[in-house]
Amino acid sequence: MKSIINYFKEIYFGLKSLVTGMRVTGHYITHPKEIITQQYPENRDTLKMFERFRGEVVLLHNENNEHRCTGCSACEIACPNGTIEIINKKVDIDGRKVKALDTFVYHLQMCTMCGLCIPACPTDAIKMANTFEHAVFDRSKLTKVLNKPGSKLMDGVK
């Protein structure tokens, strides 16, 4: 007798637990405003990343095509993966040979977005941009030159 009661008890509590679960999911079917799914490629225009989001390293240029990078290689030393390569050249300023930036090579495929290069920079020349769509068809396209052609050092930056 006892086993029969237990049998029906188990069925009752089992069904009750299933109904409790269904009530939670049913609540969200009837309240679609509480669903937080975003339709990603469609909302590209309105999608705004947070200001601190680390997407890729960029070298900042002003409207006169001038940057703040002196070519000191501090970011290259701070980088754990060899992502940044600084190639320097010698320029004549008032008859003196001075070291200056020639090419700022950035290997995006090796970058782990750790952000160690940003505080290492003494002149605040680089920052992390918010872009995140980095997929390309050819791996060689991921190696980028960050200083724009013809750009030069901003006045007064040492």
Place this chain on the structure above:
Amino acid sequence: MEEIITKELESQEYFINMGPQHPSTHGVLRLVLSLDGEIIRNVEPHIGYIHRSIEKMCEHDSYQQIVHLTDRMDYLSCHINNEAVCLAVEMGLQLEVPERVKVIRTIIGELTRLSSHQLWWGVMGMDLGAITTFLYGFRDREMITDIFEETCGARLTMNYNVPGGLMFDIHPNFQKRTKDFIAHFKKKLPEYDDLLSNNVIFRNRTIGIGKLSKEDAISYGVTGPSARASGFSCDVRKHYPYSAYDKVQFKEVLRSEGDCYARYECRIDEMWESLSIIEQLIDNIPEGPFKTPTKAVIKLPKGEWYQKVETARGEFGVYIISEGQKNPYRVKFRSPGFSNLSALNHMAKDSKIADLVAIMSTLDLVIPDIDR
């Protein structure tokens, strides 16, 4: 004639591979099962499919650069891993970090633990055949990853700690967002019980399955919620407090059954404890600097240091040997996943294959943590 018949009907053990690509191993873990029908006689984990030699890489990096490598080990509790390395380096430098840093590290560490447990809850349901829980777990986790993205700059591999403090100060919205999340999640956590904890199918599949006694948990070196479900009191936050854990009131969640359901309950209760720890600290973040200045090139004196912390999976330890150079001579990581995996054979013996999925799920294995 009789001899031939008995030979024909003789049963024999056979072997199958579970993994390296299997949805319930959550990564590239290969288990060689020796089976008698559907009964498991032996489980032999074969690891090494995602070995990246992180310990060796540490020997070539400076102390600031080591921190970001620990993100890639137990990626679900990466902030706590970072904290362990920073605490070990600070111990070597005998550096006192500001109170503000300690409190912020504790809050973000607890948020990390919450997000890890939410993901585990969702995935655990999915392993046992309930896809709904996966979506619900990720819904609540999304709010935490937003907090991380705004303050730390990344959603998963945050790298927010540096030896001496934090990389930058918390975002002005941090406190408001965290309070919003606590209010939201306190309403949603009872839903977890309605959906899964009290579900009849789930209970039948977890209660009494994969038993681990307290003695076995200690001898296999199991730590974290998996060991606390067997009654082994091993919470590093309680016994060896670091950061701001000595200032907050919380209780160590303990169960005595040691089965899958006890491990499940332990983690659910830990979420409540984490919420209460964050609530105690979020309004009391002291003012002050967010970093103690260090030299650009950190050189530890000659010596050895060990620091352990409590991650979402158990005890994570960092052991640094320095010869006085700017690189460590040797770094050893004690990862909780590796020791927890060693108890799998003991727990899964003489149970069914479907039970093995439940056991692995409640151990909460993260494979990159095991292989390093």
